[in-house]
Amino acid sequence: xxxxxxxxxxxxxxxxxxxxxxxxxxxxxxxxxxxxxxxxxxxxxxxxxxxxxxxxxxxxxxxxxxxxxxxxxxxxxxxxxxxxxxxxxxxxxxxxxxxxxxxxxxxxxxxxxxxxxxxxxxxxxxxxxxxxxxxxxxxxxxxxxxxxxxxxxxxxxxxxxxxxxxxxxxxxxxxxxxxxxxxxxxxxxxxxxxxxxxxxxxxxxxxxxxxxx
Amino acid sequence: xxxxxxxxxxxxxxxxxxxxxxxxxxxxxxxxxxxxxxxxxxxxxxxxxxxxxxxxxxxxxxxxxxxxxxxxxxxxxxxxxxxxxxxxxxxxxxxxxxxxxxxxxxxxxxxxxxxxxxxxxxxxxxxxxxxxxxxxxxxxxxxxxxxxxxxxxxxxxxxxxxxxxxxxxxxxxxxxxxxxxxxxxxxxxxxxxxxxxxxxxxxxxxxxxxxxx
DNA sequence: TGTACATCAGTGAACGCGCGTTCACTGATGTAC
DNA sequence: TGTACATCAGTGAACGCGCGTTCACTGATGTAC
Numbered sequence: 001x002x003x004x005x006x007x008x009x010x011x012x013x014x015x016x017x018x019x020x021x022x023x024x025x026x027x028x029x030x031x032x033x034x035x036x037x038x039x040x041x042x043x044x045x046x047x048x049x050x051x052x053x054x055x056x057x058x059x060x061x062x063x064x065x066x067x068x069x070x071x072x073x074x075x076x077x078x079x080x081x082x083x084x085x086x087x088x089x090x091x092x093x094x095x096x097x098x099x100x101x102x103x104x105x106x107x108x109x110x111x112x113x114x115x116x117x118x119x120x121x122x123x124x125x126x127x128x129x130x131x132x133x134x135x136x137x138x139x140x141x142x143x144x145x146x147x148x149x150x151x152x153x154x155x156x157x158x159x160x161x162x163x164x165x166x167x168x169x170x171x172x173x174x175x176x177x178x179x180x181x182x183x184x185x186x187x188x189x190x191x192x193x194x195x196x197x198x199x200x201x202x203x204x205x206x207x208x209x210x211x212x213x
Numbered sequence: 214x215x216x217x218x219x220x221x222x223x224x225x226x227x228x229x230x231x232x233x234x235x236x237x238x239x240x241x242x243x244x245x246x247x248x249x250x251x252x253x254x255x256x257x258x259x260x261x262x263x264x265x266x267x268x269x270x271x272x273x274x275x276x277x278x279x280x281x282x283x284x285x286x287x288x289x290x291x292x293x294x295x296x297x298x299x300x301x302x303x304x305x306x307x308x309x310x311x312x313x314x315x316x317x318x319x320x321x322x323x324x325x326x327x328x329x330x331x332x333x334x335x336x337x338x339x340x341x342x343x344x345x346x347x348x349x350x351x352x353x354x355x356x357x358x359x360x361x362x363x364x365x366x367x368x369x370x371x372x373x374x375x376x377x378x379x380x381x382x383x384x385x386x387x388x389x390x391x392x393x394x395x396x397x398x399x400x401x402x403x404x405x406x407x408x409x410x411x412x413x414x415x416x417x418x419x420x421x422x423x424x425x426x
Numbered sequence: 427t428g429t430a431c432a433t434c435a436g437t438g439a440a441c442g443c444g445c446g447t448t449c450a451c452t453g454a455t456g457t458a459c
Numbered sequence: 460t461g462t463a464c465a466t467c468a469g470t471g472a473a474c475g476c477g478c479g480t481t482c483a484c485t486g487a488t489g490t491a492c
Contacts, residue, residue, distance in 0.1 A: 007456080008455085008456080009455075009456070009466090009467080009468090012468090013468090016468090029328065030328060030329075031327070031329065032325065032327050032328055034247040034327075037444075037445065038445085038447090039444070039445065039446080040444090040445095047468095047469065047470085048469070048470055048471070049446085049447085050447075050448080050449090050469080050470075050471085051469050051470075053446095053447075054467080054468060054469075055468095058446075058447075059445095059446065059447095107324075107325040107326075110399075110400070110403065110405070111320075111324055111325030111403070112245065112317075112320040112324030112325040112403070113320075113402075113403045113404055114244070114245050115242065115243060115244055115245055115317065116243075116244065124407075124408060127405070128408075148419055149415065149418075149419070150411075150415045150416055150418070153411060153412060153415050154411055157409065157410045159409075159410065160408050160409035160410070175416060176416075176420065178396075178400075179393065179396035179397045179400060179416070179420070180392065180393055180420075181396070182396045182399070182400060183391075183392035183393050183394070183395045183396025183397070183399075184392045184396070186323075186395070186399060187391075187392060187395060189326075190323065190324070190325070190326045192323070192340070194337075195341075195373050196370065196372075196373035197370045197372065197373070198367055198370040199366060199370075202362065202363045202366050203363055203388060203392070205362075206362070206363045207389065207392070207393075210423075220489080221488090221489080222433090222434080222435090222488075222489070225435090226435090229435090250477075250478065250479090251478085251479070251480090252477070252478065252479080253477090253478095260435095260436065260437085261436070261437055261438070262478095262480085263436080263438085263480075263481080263482090264435070264436050264437075266479095266480075266481090267434080267435060267436075268435095271479075271480075272478095272479065272480095
């Protein structure tokens with residue numbers, strides 16, 4: 001006999017949990033997080049409302065799981081692209097594609113925070129994974145220019161980079177890459193370029209290409 | 214007799230409307246837009262719920278008024294700073310101060326969009342006012358570098374700049390300024406730099422200084 | 427200046443709604459001997 | 460292989476809640492003669 005693996009009950013549980021999340025994402029895509037309703041999900045699943053409490057302790061618990069999955073997904077996406085040899089330009093495109101595939105998922109992580117709500121600790125750990133990849137990617141290309149005041153400032157504030165040996169200039173590049181990408185992308189997804197007809201992808205290309213210009 | 218001016222009833226109306234908005238902002242600051250409740254506002258004002266319908270047609274009407282006011286406020290702030298001689302660096306600081314003064318007001322405008330909701334037309338007009346100021350500010354300093362692909366792209370997509378005679382390179386700078394500022398600022402306000410201890414203001418300084426580097 | 431009338435701010439009761447969540451239960455599924 | 464028991468997914472009724480919104484009304488305030 002090989003070792004057990006998940007029992008059929010466990011597999012069933014995992015499956016139903018996944019279906020619940022699936023419908024939750026659909027609701028969020030349609031009307032945003034505030035409109036997410038346990039009862040509505042249950043109805044779509046063809047079960048009664050209270051049944052969901054077998055799978056999630058409460059509404060907040062479900063939302064937290066979704067947030068965790070979203071972080072996990074983007075971290076894996078970025079990591080995979082990096083391992084596949086993607087440079088900064090390619091990484092930016094990968095992130096943009098990931099975000100446009102489900103804008104509300106992007107906003108769930110990087111959008112308007114709910115005052116008072118604090119994400120669980122492990123999600124910040126996952127977001128550090130993303131930064132770690134970016135730092136690696138930014139370290140690939142040599143730093144040329146002289147140290148800026150912010151570089152110097154970063155020398156004294158680099159605990160967040162963990163044990164990464166990258167010089168401050170590299171951390172600076174990683175931050176610039178990330179904030180520039182987010183700047184264009186979040187405005188694009190929010191529709192703030194709606195009237196303007198230019199291609200935000202081109203702007204992103206040049207913004208990230210000019211990182212540490 | 215001098216001309217009439219607002220009647221006392223009109224002045225009263227304006228005053229109560231202002232008080233309602235005031236309490237609305239407080240609620241939003243505390244728990245975000247979704248938590249905004251007409252009944253709760255009425256209670257704080259010491260009046261009954263239905264009374265508010267004398268001043269706003271419904272909840273959406275109130276939210277729309279808040280959005281409009283927020284746009285108006287930032288447009289006036291930016292315009293005033295520009296007229297006062299502020300350069301790009303100063304403009305960035307002014308916007309950041311405005312945003313930090315009430316982060317949820319910033320997010321009401323530039324944060325997570327509610328799928329399906331469309332802001333009234335005049336708000337996009339006001340947001341164009343902001344862009345107009347930025348274009349003026351970006352035109353002040355001479356363009357040096359050669360035209361980039363995005364510059365060329367913008368030549369054909371510049372209707373949004375209205376009748377502004379600025380060259381595409383200037384529009385490019387204005388967009389870069391705006392997206393870089395928003396990129397750092399929105400992540401800062403959302404708490405994504407919470408663990409890291411660096412000063413986002415310094416990062417913004419260098420990001421906007423490097424616009425068109 | 428005084429009276430008659432119209433305007434309109436605010437009240438209180440009531441509406442239906444959907445929400446999250448609890449509880450005691452039924453019945454199917456898996457486990458142990 | 461068959462029976463006895465424990466586990467646990469799902470149900471249905473019920474809870475209290477606060478929401479937005481309507482309606483018919485009272486009473487104060489401003490206007491016209």
